[in-house]
Amino acid sequence: MLFTINELNQLFTEARGEHKDSIPVKSIMTDSRRVHDQSLFVPIVGENFDAHDFLKKAIENGAIGALWQKDKKVPAYVPTDFPLFLVEDTTLGLQQMAGFYLQKVSPKVVAVTGSNGKTTTKDLVASVLSTTYKTHKTEGNHNNHIGLPLTLFAMPEETEVVVLEMGMSSFGEIETLSNLARPDFAIITNIGESHIEYLGSREGIAKAKLEIKAGLRGPLIFDGDEALLSEEHDVSENWPCGFGEENRNVIKDMELSDQSSSFTIDGRAYQLPLAGAHNVLNASFAITAAKLMGVSEEAIQQGLDQSKVTGMRFERVEGKNGSLIINDTYNASPTSMKAVIEVIKQMKEKTRKVLVLGDIYELGEFSKDLHRKVADAVNDEIDAIYTFGNDADEITKAVLHQNPSIQATHYTDKQTLADKLTDELRDDTVILLKASRGVRLETLLETLTES
CATH class of the missing domain: 3.90.190.20 (Mur ligase, C-terminal domain)
Structure with missing residues (x-):
């Protein structure tokens, strides 16, 4: 159970129907075509669609309540006792509920962004942390303003750590996600050229990625070899990782084979079942996060050994x-x-x-x-x-x-x-x-x- 209908009165002050009843909400429905028992329907409004039109189908498929945009007329077929929470914007409402559920579960939050390698890094972090903690992570491409809330709603109540991938294509998006998730640790894998069409330059991309600090409550782990992130070296709690000696965690003794890699950090040897120097750097972020969270060296290596990255990546x-x-x-x-x-x-x-x-x-x-x-x-x-x-x-x-x-x-x-x-x-x-x-x-x- 995510929460009860009457708990949502803490978030949404305007409502109609039986919104004060203690009805359990087991899932969030954004696609009315899929059956979700005991779900709350959130009708998303896009450029070319308006899911408010599909409330009837949502009710047929298990919705026991819904968010509803205030300027939309409530259809006559909606039962008078059907709980509707009236909001200015349903996407914002979705995010508010996700933040509410995140507070209820109260796991440690690790946020991962970057131009390249964020999904592989997210997978490595989750694999290593899962050796010690009950861990939940972003699946598929659920890394935006709608996908990240859905990732949180899929999180079991007993979750101790959630690893969230944060994607973006323009300014302000990472800031929104960071303020929602309030991460305890954040990782910036690198600054590349992805979305340069919208951000104008690599400097613009770096600025957008650094928005992950907006809600950050702990250290930033980042590519310490990237000149555009050089100012982050001056923050005492941060952890720059890379091949340069100026980093706090320095990758040394790297040996690459066709299907694996070996390297050392701070005198400790690690084996990684992935090829390429870029994946060694990704692994250094996961190792750093794990150490900061008290994971043993033996468990870190176990997590690297059992890591499985998302498909269609090498x-x-x-x-x-x-x-x-x-x-x-x-x-x-x-x-x-x-x-x-x-x-x-x-x-x-x-x-x-x-x-x-x-x-x-x-x-x-x-x-x-x-x-x-x-x-x-x-x-x-x-x-x-x-x-x-x-x-x-x-x-x-x-x-x-x-x-x-x-x-x-x-x-x-x-x-x-x-x-x-x-x-x-x-x-x-x-x-x-x-x-x-x-x-x-x-x-x-x-x-x-x-x-």
């Missing part, structure tokens, strides 16, 4: 003819694309290395230039590169200019690209798939794999 898939496909298509930025190319270059199990790179979205006027900069990560360790979409052609052009010996071709038709890639399916070959989520480059797997 996901290894068996390709035809013994080839290996790396499906990293969940999303992309120039920074993350270059990072994963570095991992492919370092792989030893396959000698022939092929990149399939698609468009990176939300780069605005910087798009062509930032696509070209991806080519800086490509050298003669890469045997072939295929690009797909529109501005991804800039990667091809830059590669051919810098490394004319590399086979590089651009495609605008996905089926033609898929047909060409069948020639690359050999037992000595690894093929990387990387692009923004909207490109849906993972559909190529139907051609590249047996299943």
Whole structure:
């Protein structure tokens, strides 16, 4: 049970129906098409829809009360005793209820944001903390002004720690989420180029990410090698992590293999079942948070060992003819694309290395230039590169200019690209798939794999 109907009178002073009854609310419903027994319906208003129109369906599917925007007429079919809480804005009401439930459960809150790596870091933090605490975390892409409240409502009452991913595309969004969650610890994984179309510059992105401090009640754990976060080094309670000696937690003795990494922090050796220096940095954030929360060294390593990251992030898939496909298509930025190319270059199990790179979205006027900069990560360790979409052609052009010996071709038709890639399916070959989520480059797997 989340709360009772009459408890909501503490939040919402205007109501109609039997709003003073002690009726248990077991879930929150934002989609009237799904059955939710004993739920409170929250009709979200979007640019192209208004869920107030679907209250009847919500009642049929288990709603025993609802929020209701004051300027909307209550339909005649609504029973006079049906509890309706009248609010100025239903999304704000959703957030208020989430904050109310968070206070009731009262877990420690770890908030994670960043241009890249926030989901992997969230998964690592949750895995490590779950060895010691009853832990709940953000699932899927529930990291915005609606998704984060839904993550909180899914939190069991016995939760001791909740790990919340916070995403954004414009100024003010992280601030709203931070003030809602009031995190005890916050993590900024890095400052990249994601959403630069809306934020104008990397400096703007850093400013937006630092909004996570708005509701922060404890230390900030962050990428200490990032110059745009340098002022955070001066805050005594903060924990900069990275490879530079000026950091509070310094990553040393890093060794990378095709499927794992090893490194030390403060003289302690760790093993990570993920490849790449960027994932070592992500793990350092999780280790730091765990130490601050009193997790033992043995439990930290256990949590790293059992960590499982969200799908389509460096996901290894068996390709035809013994080839290996790396499906990293969940999303992309120039920074993350270059990072994963570095991992492919370092792989030893396959000698022939092929990149399939698609468009990176939300780069605005910087798009062509930032696509070209991806080519800086490509050298003669890469045997072939295929690009797909529109501005991804800039990667091809830059590669051919810098490394004319590399086979590089651009495609605008996905089926033609898929047909060409069948020639690359050999037992000595690894093929990387990387692009923004909207490109849906993972559909190529139907051609590249047996299943």
